Amino acid sequence: xxESRMAVSSLRQPANAAPRLLxxxxxxxxxxxxxxARWQALRELVLNHPVCQAHVRPGxxxxxxxxxxxxxxxxxxxxxxxxxxxxxxxxxxxxxxxLTRMIKAMGLERSEVYIGNIMNWRxxxxxxADGTQVGNREPTLEEIAFCLPFITAQIDVVSPAIIxxxxxxxxxxxxxxxxxxxxxxxxxxxxxxxxxxxxxTYHPSYLLRKVVEGKIPEQRAKxxxxxxxxxxxxRAVLPITDKQRSFFLQ
Numbered sequence: 001x002x003e004s005r006m007a008v009s010s011l012r013q014p015a016n017a018a019p020r021l022l023x024x025x026x027x028x029x030x031x032x033x034x035x036x037a038r039w040q041a042l043r044e045l046v047l048n049h050p051v052c053q054a055h056v057r058p059g060x061x062x063x064x065x066x067x068x069x070x071x072x073x074x075x076x077x078x079x080x081x082x083x084x085x086x087x088x089x090x091x092x093x094x095x096x097x098x099l100t101r102m103i104k105a106m107g108l109e110r111s112e113v114y115i116g117n118i119m120n121w122r123x124x125x126x127x128x129a130d131g132t133q134v135g136n137r138e139p140t141l142e143e144i145a146f147c148l149p150f151i152t153a154q155i156d157v158v159s160p161a162i163i164x165x166x167x168x169x170x171x172x173x174x175x176x177x178x179x180x181x182x183x184x185x186x187x188x189x190x191x192x193x194x195x196x197x198x199x200x201t202y203h204p205s206y207l208l209r210k211v212v213e214g215k216i217p218e219q220r221a222k223x224x225x226x227x228x229x230x231x232x233x234x235r236a237v238l239p240i241t242d243k244q245r246s247f248f249l250q
Contacts, residue, residue, distance in 0.1 A: 022146045023051060028153045035069045039157050046120055046150050056121045061088035065116030065154045072236055073108075074160035075099070076151060078169040078203060079119035079139050090117050095204035099166070102204070102225070105244070106233055114158050118173040119147045144173045155194070162236055163196055164228075167203030174198060187228065190235075197235060201228035 028045070030038045043064050046052060052062045063080040066089055075091075083093035091099050100110050119139045139147075151173070155163065165171045172180045174193050180186050186200040202225045210221040226247075233240050 022142050025146050025149055026051075028149045030153060030157070035157055039069055039154070042150070042153050042157060051146065052120050055124065056085065057124070060085040060122065062120050063088055063090055063117060063122075064120065065090060065114060065151070067110070067114030067158075068112055069114070069158055071112060071114040071158055072161040073164060073232060074114040074116070074155060074158055074162070075164045075166055076155075076170045076174060077115070077117045077166045079117055079136075079143075080122045081136055082122070084117075085122040090115050091204075094208060098204040098207060102229060105226075105247075106229055107238060107244075114154070114160065116151050116154050117147075118144055118151055118170050120150060138169055141172075141177055144169070148173055152194070155196070160196065162232055163193055163198040164232055165198060165200045167206065170203075171200045175200075187224075190231075199228055199232050199235075201225050 026049070028042070031041050033041075046064050047062050049062075056062050063084050067074075077090060080090065081093050081095070083096070084090055090096070099115070103110050103113060123137045123139050123143065125137055163174070165174055168180055168183050168186075171183075171186050175186065175191055175198070180200075183200070183202065187202075191198040191200065202221060207218075207221050207225060210218045230240065230245065233244075
């Protein structure tokens with residue numbers, strides 16, 4: 001039909017909830033056309049959306065997904081960080097560099113996949129006197145609910161064979177918060193998102209934190225994440241070498 005309307009009822013707050021800081025989640029209607037035309041229209045909608053613009057900090061950017069519109073594998077992360085809101089692209093900081101290495105370890109290039117986020121602006125925290133924000137916070141359920149139609153529309157346009165949710169926040173957005181109390185609830189098995197197989201794995205930033213903790217936690221976390229990527233490769237019918245099956249990410 002050329003239209004993509006998003007159902008986000010599982011993330012809407014109950015009627016007796018506190019007053020909203022955000023308006024209700026938007027209905028996204030895309031024009032009839034090919035993938036490129038639909039994606040461009042969606043990108044313009046998100047980047048210029050008044051709510052997104054109202055919440056992005058001065059001098060920073062709303063962040064929209066990037067990648068191959070014919071990608072078979074689509075990655076969904078949490079929200080932009082400092083580097084992402086500066087460059088206007090998801091996963092360009094240290095976590096993004098690790099994700100790129102993991103994609104390469106799968107035998108793919110970053111340009112062959114699609115990468116987006118559940119949320120399109122960096123969740124706000126109090127800023128210093130010079131306007132800089134220190135640290136990050138997880139998106140609220142309200143923020144996730146508002147932005148969910150945007151990532152869902154990107155998934156519909158790209159129509160990937162497999163979706164990979166990076167971290168608990170992305171999993172809660174796509175699977176519903178009532179289904180994701182911890183990563184242990186959802187890792188290690190396949191889920192369904194609007195008729196597409198979805199795999200949940202650790203966010204690259206989690207793996208970077210494990211590096212700080214020490215060698216054994218780092219190896220365990222990286223191996224667990226790599227097993228998720230191997231499952232995605234098998235589902236996508238990508239070639240897997242013996243080396244790929246056995247190694248830890250470096």
